[in-house]
Amino acid sequence: MSIEILNGHFLNESGAWKAFKRIEIHNDLIAHIDPSSAKTCQHSIDATGLYLSPSLTDLNVALCEPGYAAKGSIYTETHAAAAAGVTTVCCTPETDPVNDSEAVCSFIERAIQQAGTIEVLPLGALTQGLEGERLAEYAELKKAGCVALSSGMTPFKNLSTAKRCFDYAKTFDMSVFIHPMEPSLYEGSAHSGRISTKTGLKGISHLAESIATAQLIMLARESGVHLHLAQLSCKESVALVKRAKDEGANITADVAVANLLYTHEKIVSYNSLYHCLPPLRSETDRLALIEGLRNGVIDAITSAHRPHEAAAKKAPFAQTAPGMSTIEHLIPAARQLQAQGELALNDFLKAMTQGPAKVLNRKATSIVEGNAANLCLFNPDQTYKVSAHTMLSEGKNSPLLGQEIKGKVVSTIYKGRLVYQTRD
Amino acid sequence: MSQSTQLTDTGQLKHFLSIDGLSKALLTEILDTAESFIEVGERKIRKVPLLRGKTVVNLFFEASTRTRSTFELAAKRLSADVLNLNISTSATSKGESLSDTLLNLEAMASDMFIVRHSQSGAPHFIAESVTPGVGIINAGDGWHAHPTQAMLDMLTIRQNKGTFDGLRVAIIGDIMHSRVARSQIQALNTLGASEVRIIAPSTLLPPEVESLGVNVYHQLHSGLNDIDVVIMLRLQRERMQGALLPSEQEYFQQYGLTQEALANAKPDAIVMHPGPINRGVEIESAVADGTQSVILDQVTNGIAVRMAVMSMAMSGQTQERNALTQGA
Numbered sequence: 236m237s238i239e240i241l242n243g244h245f246l247n248e249s250g251a252w253k254a255f256k257r258i259e260i261h262n263d264l265i266a267h268i269d270p271s272s273a274k275t276c277q278h279s280i281d282a283t284g285l286y287l288s289p290s291l292t293d294l295n296v297a298l299c300e301p302g303y304a305a306k307g308s309i310y311t312e313t314h315a316a317a318a319a320g321v322t323t324v325c326c327t328p329e330t331d332p333v334n335d336s337e338a339v340c341s342f343i344e345r346a347i348q349q350a351g352t353i354e355v356l357p358l359g360a361l362t363q364g365l366e367g368e369r370l371a372e373y374a375e376l377k378k379a380g381c382v383a384l385s386s387g388m389t390p391f392k393n394l395s396t397a398k399r400c401f402d403y404a405k406t407f408d409m410s411v412f413i414h415p416m417e418p419s420l421y422e423g424s425a426h427s428g429r430i431s432t433k434t435g436l437k438g439i440s441h442l443a444e445s446i447a448t449a450q451l452i453m454l455a456r457e458s459g460v461h462l463h464l465a466q467l468s469c470k471e472s473v474a475l476v477k478r479a480k481d482e483g484a485n486i487t488a489d490v491a492v493a494n495l496l497y498t499h500e501k502i503v504s505y506n507s508l509y510h511c512l513p514p515l516r517s518e519t520d521r522l523a524l525i526e527g528l529r530n531g532v533i534d535a536i537t538s539a540h541r542p543h544e545a546a547a548k549k550a551p552f553a554q555t556a557p558g559m560s561t562i563e564h565l566i567p568a569a570r571q572l573q574a575q576g577e578l579a580l581n582d583f584l585k586a587m588t589q590g591p592a593k594v595l596n597r598k599a600t601s602i603v604e605g606n607a608a609n610l611c612l613f614n615p616d617q618t619y620k621v622s623a624h625t626m627l628s629e630g631k632n633s634p635l636l637g638q639e640i641k642g643k644v645v646s647t648i649y650k651g652r653l654v655y656q657t658r659d
Numbered sequence: 660m661s662q663s664t665q666l667t668d669t670g671q672l673k674h675f676l677s678i679d680g681l682s683k684a685l686l687t688e689i690l691d692t693a694e695s696f697i698e699v700g701e702r703k704i705r706k707v708p709l710l711r712g713k714t715v716v717n718l719f720f721e722a723s724t725r726t727r728s729t730f731e732l733a734a735k736r737l738s739a740d741v742l743n744l745n746i747s748t749s750a751t752s753k754g755e756s757l758s759d760t761l762l763n764l765e766a767m768a769s770d771m772f773i774v775r776h777s778q779s780g781a782p783h784f785i786a787e788s789v790t791p792g793v794g795i796i797n798a799g800d801g802w803h804a805h806p807t808q809a810m811l812d813m814l815t816i817r818q819n820k821g822t823f824d825g826l827r828v829a830i831i832g833d834i835m836h837s838r839v840a841r842s843q844i845q846a847l848n849t850l851g852a853s854e855v856r857i858i859a860p861s862t863l864l865p866p867e868v869e870s871l872g873v874n875v876y877h878q879l880h881s882g883l884n885d886i887d888v889v890i891m892l893r894l895q896r897e898r899m900q901g902a903l904l905p906s907e908q909e910y911f912q913q914y915g916l917t918q919e920a921l922a923n924a925k926p927d928a929i930v931m932h933p934g935p936i937n938r939g940v941e942i943e944s945a946v947a948d949g950t951q952s953v954i955l956d957q958v959t960n961g962i963a964v965r966m967a968v969m970s971m972a973m974s975g976q977t978q979e980r981n982a983l984t985q986g987a
Contacts (some may be wrong), residue, residue: 432865433679435779435803435838440866504664505780549758549788551778551800 236277236652237261240612243282248601250581252286260608263651268604278653280646282612288584289600290322290609290647292591294412294489295465295537296562298324298355299629300346301339302331307542307629309346312562313353314655315628319538319563320611322353322649323591325412328360329387335360335371340379352654356595358385358412361400367392367418370400373407382595383410383463388512390416394450401458410461410596414513415447415472424553426516430499436553439514445471452479452486463594464488466539468513470523477532487594488532490524491539492568493559495578497521501634505552508634511539512557525577528586535590536583538562542630560630564621566613567635570642580615610648617643664786666975668982673975674786674795675968677804678845686849690814692967693960699736700962709970710739713770717743719798720776725934726798726808729958730773733965742769757781758788765790771973772796779803779838792980794972796965802836802865808933809842811964813850815957816888819929823850827885829876829924831858831914832892832941833903835865839933840892848872858882858914862903879914883923891916891932894941907940917943921951929953 238260244252245268259267259276267274293316299307309326316324326343328334334343340357347355359376361384363369373384384404391397404411420443425431427438448464452475455462467473467490476488493511498518501509509515527533541558548555561568569583592599600609619625621635647655665674665681672685699705715734719727727743734741746760764772771794774782779801786795799805813823820826828847834840834857847855857868858876868875876882883889894910904910916930930942930952938944947954 427866429867429870432867432870433841435801435841437802438866505783507784546756546758549784550756551776551781551784553778553780553801 237274238278238280238648238651238653239273239276240280240282240287243285243287243612245287245602246289246581246584248603250585258287260648260651263608265602265604265606265608268602280612284616285612285614285645287602288320288611288613289588289602290611290649291320291565291584291587292323292595293321293538293540293562293587294325294535294591294594295491296324296326296540297329297542297558298326299542300330301342305544306547309343309355310350311627311629312540312542313347313350313355315563315626317352317647317649317655318627318644319565320613320644320647321562321565322609322647322654323356324353325356325358325382327387328358328365328385333360333365334358334381335363335365335376337372337375337379340376340381344380353649356382358383360384361386361404361411361413362396365389368396370403373403373409377407377409383412385412385465386414388414388416390418390421390447392418394454397451398454398458401454401460401462405458405460410463410594411455412463412465413451414465415444415451417443417447420446424510424514424557425502426499426514428499428517430503434503434505436502441469441471441516441520444469444513445475448472448475452476452484455486456484459485461485461487466491466494466513466537467524467527467533468494468516469520473523473527473532477527480532487534488527489535489537489594490528490533491537492561492565493539494521494524495536495572496568502552506634507548507550507552507555508559508632510548510552510555510557511559525572528578529582534586535594536586538565540628542628543632545631548632558632559634560626560628560632563626563628564633564635564640566642566644567640570615574641608648608651611644612646612648613642613644615642617641619643664783667979669978671975671978672968672971673979675806675972676782676786676795676797678806678809678842678849679804681849683849683851686810686813686846689810689964689967689971690817692971693810693814693963696963696966697960699966700959705736706738707736708738710734710737710973713739713973714768715739715741715771715773715969716764716769717741718746718764718772718774719744720746720774720781721799723775723798725958726775729961730798730965733962733969736962737966737970757784761785761788765793769793770976771969773798775799777801791983792976794976796968796972799838801838802841803838804842805838806842807961807965807968808839809846810968811957811960812843812890812931812933813846814960814964815931815953816929818956819953820887823847823852826852826887827854827856828852828888828890829856829858829882829886830890830892831879831882831916833863833894834859834868834892835863836895837892841871843890844871844873856882856886860904860913879920880923883920886924887928889916889921889924889928889930891930891942893933893935894937911940915939915941915943916946918945918949921946931957933957
């Protein structure tokens with residue numbers, strides 16, 4: 236396949252938006268940027284007013300397969316990702332059965348092949364059945380295609396298990412992705428504070444996360460494993476990661492986009508679409524997370540995409556399933572944070588391109604002749620109203636439903652193939 | 660928050676979910692209406708026809724004797740047909756979801772649900788899920804709210820003190836797990852009490868408790884200084900066995916309302932308790948049965964207040980339904 240993209244702006248290697256007249260993609264590569272003589276291409280995209288960025292990488296996506304067909308499938312959720320300009324996702328091991336064996340991983344790999352859209356990198360379970368107790372077969376999982384190991388939303392039963400997991404993962408040179416949770420404190424459905432007190436919802440203190448962050452950092456430094464802290468939600472965790480990084484620890488971190496956009500104020504009327512785990516916290520926490528991204532303490536932004544069927548959100552708040560369907564609204568999130576004067580568009584994109592590449596220990600793709608054509612073309616100013624029809628994800632559990640948002644992906648290209656093209 | 664959910668476009672009550680967001684005028688209207696219903700309880704025939712032909716369903720997902728029976732009596736005095744459902748032992752234990760249970764009950768053409776649920780926010784969820792025209796009265800949800808209890812307490816205070824202006828009220832005990840305390844605090848602040856104090860050890864306080872509009876005291880004696888109204892909260896036994904408190908004895912020594920402690924309050928201070936009372940744990944018998952205690956008045960007022968909010972919410976629902984049909 237060959238594609239020509241005409242008259243837009245692209246993000247160059249030094250992070251500046253540069254005007255281009257013509258970019259040619261031949262086979263799976265960016266063949267030419269503003270060539271002196273044009274070659275005929277099979278597809279032509281008019282990029283007037285559009286921005287071309289390297290495509291996004293999302294480190295934390297639930298693909299719901301096997302086991303949660305009512306919530307989504309590898310097919311639906313990878314297509315939703317493609318529509319968001321994402322061409323690489325890491326899928327969580329929280330499937331049913333849990334991805335803790337070669338058999339489950341192979342099943343997932345086959346479904347990925349059949350979906351045939353974008354790159355999916357499975358995360359294997361750190362412990363058998365994600366029960367937080369016994370080691371999973373890391374060598375087998377690595378052979379089956381798992382790029383790293385994850386504990387999902389389950390805490391370790393105790394620190395000696397965590398230590399053994401880290402030592403064993405280090406043996407096979409695998410990274411561990413962990414959302415820090417101290418089990419004796421991690422109970423509730425809201426951030427512990429003014430809103431939990433008012434609503435009578437049980438609050439999760441920042442200590443439930445920050446204490447575990449401190450412990451995991453110490454264990455990881457001792458074992459030498461690469462620790463990736465997932466979905467940090469409070470300012471105390473950010474401070475701990477900053478200190479460890481300043482001291483040279485082999486640690487990376489990410490934040491879920493919901494924690495950048497929203498605070499616990501959103502749940503004051505028990506709107507279950509804002510029921511997330513970790514919970515949406517205070518404005519101070521939100522601003523500390525954004526500051527962490529700006530100064531490089533936090534490496535990556537993830538969607539933490541959690542599609543759910545409608546019934547999962549129809550119950551009293553604490554009994555609803557936590558998580559949001561977020562992956563399709565990443566560029567609008569970037570535009571919102573930019574409009575609020577909090578995070579530059581380029582910093583957002585960096586946290587979904589170079590940042591995740593660093594976490595995965597890969598080379599970041601950039602828009603340079605000869606590089607792989609993994610691209611996201613978007614209109615930063617197009618506004619549109621979100622509805623169940625505009626969403627490709629099976630999970631319509633987005634608080635943006637019915638709202639007008641700004642920023643829309645027009646085309647997504649993965650390995651030189653057009654994997655998404657908008658209809659309007 | 661619940662302002663838009665529980666009020667009609669013209670500001671009338673259509674559900675009663677929480678005190679939060681209700682105006683002083685509306686709370687006063689509830690108290691005045693309740694006052695007028697007290698007289699009904701003193702008649703030979705204790706009935707008014709305000710809810711004749713209406714079906715009220717007592718939907719209790721959590722066990723309750725007193726609240727449920729006062730709601731039942733209140734509905735019957737308003738001439739409604741009453742259905743009591745103890746859901747904790749029926750549908751949901753067979754795995755039926757709350758949404759499905761509600762659909763089934765709506766199919767029985769109910770006009771009002773009185774809801775008690777262990778989950779904070781459950782009545783909000785129900786109010787947002789039911790078809791328009793069905794009123795929801797919160798009879799206690801999780802740790803969140805128990806607005807009819809708070810209003811009957813307000814009625815008791817007004818009967819004894821005449822006004823809320825200048826009143827200093829102390830609430831003593833387990834604030835963290837208390838839906839009653841949260842609703843009382845909101846009602847007192849809205850009605851114009853000059854100070855609401857809470858007196859408790861830190862293990863029984865929710866985070867950032869001052870944000871509710873209270874002053875925090877950890878010592879009973881100093882906390883009771885200058886107080887006009889003392890409200891005791893019930894302490895659940897399972898919370899006193901080492902988790903949040905070391906023992907009943909130590910709690911009673913520190914926070915138990917004795918006559919000696921009560922002497923720190925104003926001489927005409929009244930003592931209230933939402934019940935059931937744990938004598939010798941949070942309150943001394945001599946105080947509970949003493950001249951300053953108004954605990955039994957609270958029970959009588961409970962029926963009148965529940966009649967008031969049920970009739971007001973039903974009228975709000977009717978008004979909204981009429982507006983809808985006229986609009987169509």
